[in-house]
Amino acid sequence: MKKINIIYLLPEMKGASGGAKVIYSHSLKLNKIKKNVSSSVLHLKKKISYKLEASLSKKLNIFKEKYSGWNPNKMKVSKFFSPSLDWFDKDISSKKKFSLDKNTDFLIIPEIWSHFPEDLDLKKKGINYGIFIQGFFHMNSTSDFKKLKSAYKNAKIILISSDYNIKCFKEMFPEFKNKILRINFSINSNKLKISKKTNTITYMPRKLPDHSQLLLFYLKNLLPKNWKIVPLNNVSENYLIKSLSRSKFFLSFSNLEGLGIPPIEAALCGNKVIGYTGGGGVEYWKEPIFKKIESGDINKFGKKLLHEIKNYKKNWVIETKKDRIKLEKQYSIKKEMKTLNLLINKISKFYNIL
Secondary structure, three states: OOOEEEEEEEEOOOOOOHHHHHHHHHHHHHHHHOOOEEEEEEEEEEOHHHHHHHHHHHHHOOOOOOOOOOOHHHEEEOOOOOOOOOOOOOOOOEOOOOOOOOOOEEEEEEHHHOOHHHHOOHHHHOOEEEEEEOOHHHOOOOOOHHHHHHHHHHOOEEEEOOHHHHHHHHHHOHHHHHHEEEOOOOOOOOOOOOOOOOOEEEEOOOOOHHHHHHHHHHHOOOOOOOOEEEEOOOOOHHHHHHHHHHOOEEEEEOOOEOOOOHHHHHHHOOOEEEEEOOEHHHHOOOOOOEEEOOOOOHHHHHHHHHHHHHOOOOOHHHHOHHHHHHHHHHOOHHHHHHHHHHHHHHHHHHOOOO
16 A cells, blocks of 8 residues: 655754644644554754854855755754654654655645745655645745745645634735645643642743843832742743643733744633734634733733732632633644644545545
8 A cells, every 4th residue: 555654844943842843743643544644754954064154154244145044955854853752752753864755755844944845846856745834924934035936836735724824825825825724733731730820920931032021120019029920941841831730820922923832721721811912823812811912012011910910810710611611622633633634635635545
């Protein structure tokens, strides 16, 4: 029986990334759906010479070229890389060679590398591929728009993970709208918990650190003494869940996101989420759990948080249970599996396998 290999491209990453988590989750699930389908992740990293060239270019203004994005021909496979077991399942299949078979391999490329198909001559080589847009704001992977448009034109499928991104893509490239497949991701709510709540506020300083520092400065003299703000940065998944399960508020500093996952996880852990939607988050940013603040409005952010602290009800978590259940269903494994099956069916047609 002919076997289709669905291969995801990803950069080597030290820490946890929402986009990478989604791809790892999809790859794991694809390996379990059908016997004639397998999936793996191909991690790439810059060659030492490429890193040196980029560094010297910044410092000494040499090797200066017109911006064109990452150069895949100056990268290599991360043969010994595997994602941290703190975040990702150890059974993830990693591909160790950048060798592709046009008769069986389907390549899925992240939007940050959407120009790669042109640089690698995938069409000429007969390699079928799709582009996975998790963040509309990262689509501008090269200043060569002709190259970018050609990559989308030759893609067999455009995978998009949020309504916001679909809307933006259709407006930009109406001629490619029939290639779109809305691909869902799921939040594993079985991992998330709600513990005894404490007067704690959590946030992630990795996103818009200038904004979070300004907000902390604003609150320095105003936050009630029996409350504390806890940063969640470079922590394990267990520590993250434990912290979110005990905090009452989560501050969102989402910045140009396709669809931010941390605010959803915080909400399912019983937090009232205040802050920026980041773009794609508008599809789930609903009262009473989510409170929207326009990006950069630090004054309103601070006032809103202080108001919500003052008026926080002891039974708020119980009162909002139905809203969390609705949110959980919105990002369920059932919905994710449905779209992954659709993906397999579409890809199978390119290889005459039904």
